[in-house]
Every structure is written in structure tokens, then in C-alpha cells.
Amino acid sequence: MTESVYHIPVMLDQCTEGLAINPNGIYVDVTFGGGGHSREILKNLDQGHLYAFDQDADAVANAPKDDRFTLIKANFRDIRRYLRLYGVKQVDGILADLGISSHQIDEPSRGFSTRFSGSLDMRMNQSAPLTAKEVLNSYEESRLHRVFGMYGEVKNAKTLAQAVVAERAARPFDTTEGFTAFLKKFAPRGKEFKYFAQVFQGLRIEVNDEMGALEEMLLSAVELLKPEGRLVVMSYHSLEDRLVKNLITKGKFQGEVEKDFYGNLLRPLEPVSRGAIVADEVEVASNPRARSAKLRIAKKIGK
Numbered sequence: 001m002t003e004s005v006y007h008i009p010v011m012l013d014q015c016t017e018g019l020a021i022n023p024n025g026i027y028v029d030v031t032f033g034g035g036g037h038s039r040e041i042l043k044n045l046d047q048g049h050l051y052a053f054d055q056d057a058d059a060v061a062n063a064p065k066d067d068r069f070t071l072i073k074a075n076f077r078d079i080r081r082y083l084r085l086y087g088v089k090q091v092d093g094i095l096a097d098l099g100i101s102s103h104q105i106d107e108p109s110r111g112f113s114t115r116f117s118g119s120l121d122m123r124m125n126q127s128a129p130l131t132a133k134e135v136l137n138s139y140e141e142s143r144l145h146r147v148f149g150m151y152g153e154v155k156n157a158k159t160l161a162q163a164v165v166a167e168r169a170a171r172p173f174d175t176t177e178g179f180t181a182f183l184k185k186f187a188p189r190g191k192e193f194k195y196f197a198q199v200f201q202g203l204r205i206e207v208n209d210e211m212g213a214l215e216e217m218l219l220s221a222v223e224l225l226k227p228e229g230r231l232v233v234m235s236y237h238s239l240e241d242r243l244v245k246n247l248i249t250k251g252k253f254q255g256e257v258e259k260d261f262y263g264n265l266l267r268p269l270e271p272v273s274r275g276a277i278v279a280d281e282v283e284v285a286s287n288p289r290a291r292s293a294k295l296r297i298a299k300k301i302g303k
Contacts, residue, residue: 009036010234010290011279015095016040018232018272018297024048025092028083028224030076030217035062037095042066051086053079055125075125077213080220093230094221098214098240099289100204117177122200122207132203136173141165151211151239152202154195160186201237214240218247222268227302231269234295241276241294248298269298 009015015037019027023046029038032054041050042064050069053076054060063071072082076096083091120133135147141161149157163186164173173179180196187195205211221231231248235241243253250257251267258266276294284291 008287008289009034009040010097010099010287010293011277011283011295012036012040014277014295015097015232015234016044018295019093019095019230021045022048022092026051026088026090027093027095028052028079028091029095030079031095031097032059032062032071033097034059035064037097038069039064041095042068048092051083051088051091053082057126075213077216077220079217080224083224089224090226091224091229092226093232094225096217096221096233098210098234099236099293117175120173120176120179120203122204124208128208130207132207133173135203135206136164136179137168147202147206148199150202151205152198152200153238154198154202156186160199205239211239211243214243215253218243222247222300225300227300229300230272231298231300232295234293236292236294241296244296245276248296268301270301272297272299 019041021027021041021044023044025048027041027048027050029041029050029052032038032052038050038052045068048068052069052071053074054071055073055075057073060071060073063069070086074082120131120136122132139147144161144164145158148154148160154160167182183196183199184192225231233244235244246253248269248271251269260266273296276296279290279293
């Protein structure tokens, strides 16, 4: 399984440059996937070391054989606990590419895509208990409303939740193809595929507790980074980007930034990039999945 088939890394050069790599430093790629970003980081290391995280068993086959590399098969929300097992208390940089990999989207059995017929699964970690099928067939209406409205940002979320509860009483949901066919009657005309993608996004986020995991990882990253250490995060939808932006600019996920008596901002990170970096037209043309990517770079404020 080659990396080019598994996943094309987005904004590869910008991510690597954002880390400002010290050849002898310690770095973490919390979303290993196809390994494209990790291999680029390794090219810039001498005596340094790279730790990578991925909870998807399929990603293991992409791990490079390199003494400077360690792949940890775990959810990135546990980054601090697992690094402690390796004796790592501080790192020079952390990279997170929050997008779902091309391999996961293109594998029908994983149930991430509306383009194929497969089981309503959507688990990043195949040993996790909760699937999209269980969410659709067992969640009460109010919880489904939250999944579709908050995570999928679907405008008719309440109507859709009500319809799902009514439909499953007679015909439980089982496949992506069947569920997509059901969704057609609720999708705005001419925007069906965008609507399907939003609903599937909401389910995927719920199944994998993506927002909770992201919050835990980001807070751990702040603790792990050395002074002047870099945090590089690429997100693909507004919910993720808002969390990352708020932590970098305000030092918290919600509320306004706090200031000390002298008016200095009380936050552990400061932005390196002015706003979000986006892929150029050339990259988007060759890799359409780069279109929605937003890259933010920050550094730990030194004491």
C-alpha cells in the first residue's frame, strides 16, 4: 500500500515549514494516516525523533522503518499519557491534520462516503463500540437533532431527526446507500451532495467523539510543547477551526481572552501565521480535498 494511493498530504511544505524543525528535536504527528507529513518531517531530522499517532489499524502498513520513528496505535486524545510511557515530557513541535484520509473515504466497508454502498460504520477505530448504524437506530430524537444540527450544521436538523425516528420504526437503517436514498427527500434541490456530506459529517463526528478528542489533544499539546515549540493544525470544517483558532488567540475554547493588570494577553500560545493559511489554486486543482483545509500555526510563549 503506497502513500500516494492511501492519502495525498495537504499543504505538505507549509506544514513542515510551520514546524520550524530543529534537526535534533522531538516532534509528534498526531494524525499519521498515510504518513506523508511524517516522512517529510523525518527528512529534516538528524538525531531527533518523531512520534506518530493513529488509531486506525489500516495506517500501520504505512509506517516507515526508521530508528528515528515510533508509531503509537492510539487516539491522539491520549497523547500526553502515551508519550510519558516513552519518557517524553516535552516536545519541539506537534502536527495535526484533522481531515479524514482518502483511504478511509474510498473504502466502502468503512461507511464514510455517500459514493459507495457499505455498512453504516464510520469508526476511525474499528474496535470502538459505537457505529453510525447504532446512532441512527437508537438515539432519541433530541440527540439526533444535536448530531445533525451542531455537528453536521444541517438547517432542517429537527425535521430530519423526527423523520429518522419515524422511519426506523418500520425499516431500521443498515447501509450508506439506503440512508442516502432516505435523505434525498430532505435535501435542498441542486445541493443534494452537500447535504449528504453534512449529515455524514455529523454522524462521523458523533461516532468518533471528534470534538471531545480534539479539545483534549489541544490542551495536552499546550502542556507538552517547550517554550517556542510549534503547534501546526490543519482543519477541514468550521467546528474544528473555531476550537483551534480560539485556543491560539484567546487561550481558551470559549469566551474572551483574559489580560493581566498591565493589559498583557494571558494565553499560552501566540499565532505565527496571520489568520488561516489555505491551499493555492494549483494544489486544489490536483487535490480537491485541499479546498476546505485551513492551516493555523502557533508557538508556545516562552517563560
